[in-house]
Amino acid sequence: MGYPLRILHTVVNMNRGGAETLIMNLYRNIDRTKIQFDFLTCKEGAYDAEIIALGGKIHRIPYVTEVGHLGYIKKLEKFFRINSNYKIVHSHMDKMSGLVLREAKKANIPTRIAHSHNTKSEGGVASQIYKWYAGKQIESNATHLFACSESASKWLFSKRSNESLILKNGIECEKFHFSMQLREQIREELTISSDSYVIGHIGRFNHQKNHLYLLEIFADLLKKMPNATLILVGGGTLQAKIESKIKELQIEKYVKLLGIRDDIHKILQAMDVFVFPSLHEGLPVTLIEAQGAGLPCIISDSITEEVDMGMGLIQFCSLSEKEKWIEKILDGAKREFPRKNAESALNQKGYNIRRTAEITEKTYISLGRTT
Numbered sequence: 354m355g356y357p358l359r360i361l362h363t364v365v366n367m368n369r370g371g372a373e374t375l376i377m378n379l380y381r382n383i384d385r386t387k388i389q390f391d392f393l394t395c396k397e398g399a400y401d402a403e404i405i406a407l408g409g410k411i412h413r414i415p416y417v418t419e420v421g422h423l424g425y426i427k428k429l430e431k432f433f434r435i436n437s438n439y440k441i442v443h444s445h446m447d448k449m450s451g452l453v454l455r456e457a458k459k460a461n462i463p464t465r466i467a468h469s470h471n472t473k474s475e476g477g478v479a480s481q482i483y484k485w486y487a488g489k490q491i492e493s494n495a496t497h498l499f500a501c502s503e504s505a506s507k508w509l510f511s512k513r514s515n516e517s518l519i520l521k522n523g524i525e526c527e528k529f530h531f532s533m534q535l536r537e538q539i540r541e542e543l544t545i546s547s548d549s550y551v552i553g554h555i556g557r558f559n560h561q562k563n564h565l566y567l568l569e570i571f572a573d574l575l576k577k578m579p580n581a582t583l584i585l586v587g588g589g590t591l592q593a594k595i596e597s598k599i600k601e602l603q604i605e606k607y608v609k610l611l612g613i614r615d616d617i618h619k620i621l622q623a624m625d626v627f628v629f630p631s632l633h634e635g636l637p638v639t640l641i642e643a644q645g646a647g648l649p650c651i652i653s654d655s656i657t658e659e660v661d662m663g664m665g666l667i668q669f670c671s672l673s674e675k676e677k678w679i680e681k682i683l684d685g686a687k688r689e690f691p692r693k694n695a696e697s698a699l700n701q702k703g704y705n706i707r708r709t710a711e712i713t714e715k716t717y718i719s720l721g722r723t724t
Contacts, residue, residue: 357389358721361436363444363453365416367398369613370557371638372445372470375501375522375709378638380407382525382710388717391439393432393453395419399613412436417449422483429453433460440464440721443499447471447509451490458494464720467495469509469517472657473633475561497720504657505635518716522638523709526699528618529645531692539623543609549582550686553624553648555617555639556631558589563630563653563672565598570628570678572602577683583608586620621646626685629653630672636660640667641704647692651681662698 367373377400380390390409395416404411414432417425433456441464442457444450450467457465474484488509498517500506506517537547545551552571556562564585571583585595585608599608614620617639621627627643629652636659643650644662652660654669661667670677699705 356387357385358387358441358717359389359391359439360717361391361393361439361442363393363442363446363450364398365446366394366396367392367400367404367411369399369615371522371635372468372501373398373400374638375470376445377403378524378706379710379713380404380409382706383714388714399615417452426452426456429456430459433457433462437461441717442466443468445470448474448484448488448491451487451494454494455490464497464723465495466497466499467491467509468520469498469500469505470635471633472504472508472635472655473561475559500635502636502657502659504659520713521703521709522636522641523704523706524638524641524645524699525706526645526696526704529621529642530694530696531647532622535619536622539619543584543611543623545582545609545623546580549580550578551582551584551624551626552682553584553586553621553627553643554629555586555620555627555642556629556637557587558591558595560591561632561634562587563632564591564595566630566672566675567628568595568598568602568604568608570630570675570682571608572604573675574679574682575604575607577679578686581607584611584620584624585609586611586614586617588613617642618646621648624648626651626682628678628682629656630670630678631656632672634660641699645695645699647695649685651678651685662695662702662704664693664695664698 362376393412401411414428437460439462442462443466444453445468454465474481498510498513499520500517501522506514510517554567574581599605621643627648627650631653634656636657640650640660644664644666649666651668651670654671668681670681
């Protein structure tokens, strides 16, 4: 087997989402003399320049939403026909991985990995039916199954879920260590006063992340805690809707929209509590990062308990009990949370990216040898 072994990752784009952040964390931490990452994407992404700098190639084809089902299949088929030299294709497109891996199989690519990062599909009825059809192709076309959590594995792989490798969404622990100096510096940069109680959220502006619910909680909280500030990090299709909701609730003065950032480890230092009311999740990297920064987290009970690093930082809350969310935030504000160093807890639970990278590297090399 010649080095480096080139792995083809398939994604819609390489923006700063959870799955993409994990892929980049792995990419930065694997031995790139042995393993190189290439990408088949459909749109430009925030990580593209870094991928090129690290030695990766980016291939681009239009997505199904642009060219329709048959157009997309033709583009996939043509791509794999021309690039059949890849030994390993690693697809991160949840149910849509079925279509990608089916075309890879036709091109005789020997190792075809489907990776589950979620527990539910997005979109309306037509989209859900299409994704169900695409997902049906995984069973007969994937040679290996990866998932970020047990619940993500059960959702995508059902009958074959016991075969999956749980690849933990590791982070670079030392980057997230709490620093009072950094906290003060970031708050100053964001013009947040030292006596403000900062509620934070990081996530794409889409339906799954449930921002409108979070804004309603925050507007009610302000009546009891006028010194509160809400930080939202991210961008996406619902940005305009979120901005108009902020205006409608008349909370513009108290909400900071920071856009898509590449310094999440620093932004987390400025927060006092991380609030995450998602409708569904696989196992969010952001919640590992928040615990890595020693932040108390109030999260929806639809998220897997596997996300709890056992540091007493996670509280689950039902989305049907809005008042409970406000109570938990207020209770937390009364108590002092010393920002503990989370590295040993993360190491113990296997969420250090160096460990994840080591497992991934060994897995790829052994798969490369057998093909």
